Amino acid sequence: MQLLIMRHGEAGWHTLDQERELTEAGRLHVAESAAQMAESPWRPKLIWTSPYVRARETSAIVSEILNCAVEEKQFLTPDDDPGLCLDALLENRTSPLLLISHMPLVGSLATLLVDGHRHGIPFMTSQAVLLDMPVVGPGCADLKAQFLP
Template identity: 75%
Template structure:
């Protein structure tokens, strides 16, 4: 999931969600709550807007949030893939991050390359990945505000 809409009145690392961003994140979280793919854990970027988005989603889905330093906008999607390979989460996992990372990571997991697809704010996609690796995921659904 990409974080919700954030204001532009501060430096990038401190940008906070707007009211519209909170509302859109809640709409998407409620859609996910009605799906059979509820996450058991959320990994979130340490930047404010992603943490705030994860908090909204966590409250609705009733699952814990774990901050991950490798989920910031310009991080290498390969670092996230390495963490996914090492993870000990038993069940669906949700990531809350930023563009361009969410686009490049999703493309890496589905198509095996890093060119990246665009994500709207608060957009989430569901990837089914029986085996973790580049090109091993199937896009099952997407959730839009």
């Protein structure tokens, strides 16, 4: 399975966390990262996104550029357990799949899949990584590429 993990674009701070919207710079950076994905051989077929506004806005921009469907997932919010996502990935049959979420979840999930622990690597806003997993599980993924604005 090929999995892309992306942090949402830069968002403003003027409202409640779940309702924060992307800034203009955030929209631009998301489009830049998505354009890189569009030129790669790992173009996702489906996007799973957090229900938070900034993640949904990121997903809308990416899905327009990549022409793929979006599904909202309740287990992709900032402080969710990466194990819940891992369980969903075990049942998933779509590859490449793109997850759009938040820190610390994106860092914890990527680290769990690559290194088998949950300490969490940092992600910049609009950054995405590509993981290649012959088997979905902790420590089973190889980092193949990253996409930065």
